[in-house]
Amino acid sequence: MPNSITNSRFLSSEAGIDLLARSHFLNQETMDLQKKRALTQLRSKSSNLDKYMFLAWLRNTNVKLFYRIVIDELEEITPLIYTPTVGTACLEYSHIAPFLAPPGVPDGLFLSLNDLPHLTQIIRDYRPFPFDESLTPQITVITDGSRILGLGDLGVNGMGIPVGKLQLYTAAAGIDPRRTLPITLDTGTNNEKNLNDELYLGSRRKRAEDDEFYPFVDAVIKSLHDVYPNLLIQFEDFSSEHAFDLLEKYRDNTFCFNDDIQGTGAVILSGFMNAVHLVENDVPPTEHRLLFFGAGSAGVGVAKQLLDFFIREHDMDEEIAKKRVWLVDSRGLVTKDRGDKLAKHKIYFARDDNEGKQYKSLMDVINYVKPTALIGLSSQGGVFSANVIERMAELNKRPIIFPLSNPSVNAECTFEQAMIHSNNRVIFASGTGFPRYTDPQTGKVHVPGQGNNMYIFPGLGLGAILARPPIITDRQIFAASSALARSLTDEERSQELLYPSITRIRSVSAEIAAAVMVEAVREGFARDPEALKLCRGHLNELKNFKGPRWHSLIKYVQGHMWDPNTNDLMDENYFLGSRI
Ligand SMILES: NC(=O)C1=CN([C@@H]2O[C@H](COP(=O)(O)OP(=O)(O)OC[C@H]3O[C@@H](n4cnc5c(N)ncnc54)[C@H](OP(=O)(O)O)[C@@H]3O)[C@@H](O)[C@H]2O)C=CC1
Ligand SMILES: CC(=O)C(=O)O
Numbered sequence: 001m002p003n004s005i006t007n008s009r010f011l012s013s014e015a016g017i018d019l020l021a022r023s024h025f026l027n028q029e030t031m032d033l034q035k036k037r038a039l040t041q042l043r044s045k046s047s048n049l050d051k052y053m054f055l056a057w058l059r060n061t062n063v064k065l066f067y068r069i070v071i072d073e074l075e076e077i078t079p080l081i082y083t084p085t086v087g088t089a090c091l092e093y094s095h096i097a098p099f100l101a102p103p104g105v106p107d108g109l110f111l112s113l114n115d116l117p118h119l120t121q122i123i124r125d126y127r128p129f130p131f132d133e134s135l136t137p138q139i140t141v142i143t144d145g146s147r148i149l150g151l152g153d154l155g156v157n158g159m160g161i162p163v164g165k166l167q168l169y170t171a172a173a174g175i176d177p178r179r180t181l182p183i184t185l186d187t188g189t190n191n192e193k194n195l196n197d198e199l200y201l202g203s204r205r206k207r208a209e210d211d212e213f214y215p216f217v218d219a220v221i222k223s224l225h226d227v228y229p230n231l232l233i234q235f236e237d238f239s240s241e242h243a244f245d246l247l248e249k250y251r252d253n254t255f256c257f258n259d260d261i262q263g264t265g266a267v268i269l270s271g272f273m274n275a276v277h278l279v280e281n282d283v284p285p286t287e288h289r290l291l292f293f294g295a296g297s298a299g300v301g302v303a304k305q306l307l308d309f310f311i312r313e314h315d316m317d318e319e320i321a322k323k324r325v326w327l328v329d330s331r332g333l334v335t336k337d338r339g340d341k342l343a344k345h346k347i348y349f350a351r352d353d354n355e356g357k358q359y360k361s362l363m364d365v366i367n368y369v370k371p372t373a374l375i376g377l378s379s380q381g382g383v384f385s386a387n388v389i390e391r392m393a394e395l396n397k398r399p400i401i402f403p404l405s406n407p408s409v410n411a412e413c414t415f416e417q418a419m420i421h422s423n424n425r426v427i428f429a430s431g432t433g434f435p436r437y438t439d440p441q442t443g444k445v446h447v448p449g450q451g452n453n454m455y456i457f458p459g460l461g462l463g464a465i466l467a468r469p470p471i472i473t474d475r476q477i478f479a480a481s482s483a484l485a486r487s488l489t490d491e492e493r494s495q496e497l498l499y500p501s502i503t504r505i506r507s508v509s510a511e512i513a514a515a516v517m518v519e520a521v522r523e524g525f526a527r528d529p530e531a532l533k534l535c536r537g538h539l540n541e542l543k544n545f546k547g548p549r550w551h552s553l554i555k556y557v558q559g560h561m562w563d564p565n566t567n568d569l570m571d572e573n574y575f576l577g578s579r580i
């Protein structure tokens, strides 16, 4: 059998026994004491990459302790296992991968073009945990590493992303870690640095052309469903053209969604709906003018989802709603008569009312459009300059500025910059979290929003897994987005937050999951008998998302969330919850 990179090396080793014996004394200790020791170690490390490596080792050797820590210390740990640190880890992945787990424990499944004839067998054989028929994977996050965060083509080094996202599925939505399947496709890389790096773990070849790429993805998806027919597939960090094409191809016939297009769309729609409330005395909801700086999978995905705000919430005609959106790409304002061949995904929003005039610089576009909201999904760190923010603040009493690119170095501006140059008037959300800002004059502490799809995909995935529709529909995604917008407490609203505190993410994910289940049942797509029993015939009661039936549904969802303190099979199969 061909060896796609590291799989067989990871899986064939007998090592780990040693460690198991040495850790025997831990049997006597409480989880709290183990947690204290691990946190002391973690906090003693000086670099975030060292912390990432320490946490990866912990995850790969003591699953329960790792998730206890992640769940309890979410605010501290998320930036270490997800953006921004996961970006650094991906850049270094080929250099650090062997040190993230004991030999014999895989980080995720690599599938290369050479594996094509044996895909089904490889997928069937991939058993990172002692196999248990009742614990087959429920969800996979799959990338080809071609656009990792805003860092570009990282090839197989992108594995950090499926691994990171699936950790959040477990921490934020209680998907059993044994039922998650991180996959990275190795279809080559165009990253010269990787190709010239002798330590690079992937195939040393340029990326496959479309005639090889699409049949390969097709074969992977077919093999995945042959082995695991109910598996939910989350496409992640594919280059934009492929991301749109794959979504188009599979959305109506496969249990899947694209997180960068649909997950990001849903999370920003939710934050935008809350932002609209904050400015409604100055800007009537239907008068918003949305300027997207960046017109890739994320920019266009979010723009399309924001149309739902005008169309579903305000009954606007689609053609009129579409006119509230302007896109900017690397060549300036996207117009029909710009003279270049527009990528397929940009055509829908291309303007035809520019009277032949083209606008290149961001400032020119801002002066022309006079946006109420400026949304950055360009991976161009710092482009929302002092001048840009000041101009937005001149045009709006409360400018909405969302620098959403990841990781932090790619954010179009920082929270501090946005606050200073808008005179503290900005309504802000970024893709990677920024520190709070303390006004030097008043001492008041301002909390930034984090508009990251991590608020949506765990709950959306959990709801879909529990309802088991054959496909993920736009309505389910809208239901997830509205549930997130509703989830703010009165206190959070009074602090003008756009998103709930991350410390509440498990309960927020439960609300999102329940809303997705209700929608799947309402559409007639849900197939899970329990979901049908709980929702069908009660849709009228459930439509307000309150009352006894809603609470029993939430309880049902929470009852299906794995928690590291549960005594479950993991204790029998794993020494101290360890994988080895
Ligand atoms: N907050 C969140 O939850 C999420 C954030 N993201 C972030 O969004 C970013 C973009 O992702 P994605 O859309 O997939 O990536 P793409 O690379 O496909 O898109 C980037 C877009 O930015 C445009 N662009 C690049 N340089 C400039 C420039 N100098 N001036 C104006 N426009 C420019 C590109 O133009 P052109 O089309 O001409 O090349 C393209 O339209 C990434 O940083 C990613 O991390 C993504 C998903 C979720
Ligand atoms: C957050 C995310 O999905 C991205 O930056 O691609």
Ligand SMILES: [Mg+2]
Residues within 6 Å of the ligand: 149, 236, 237, 259, 260
């Ligand atoms: Mg992504």
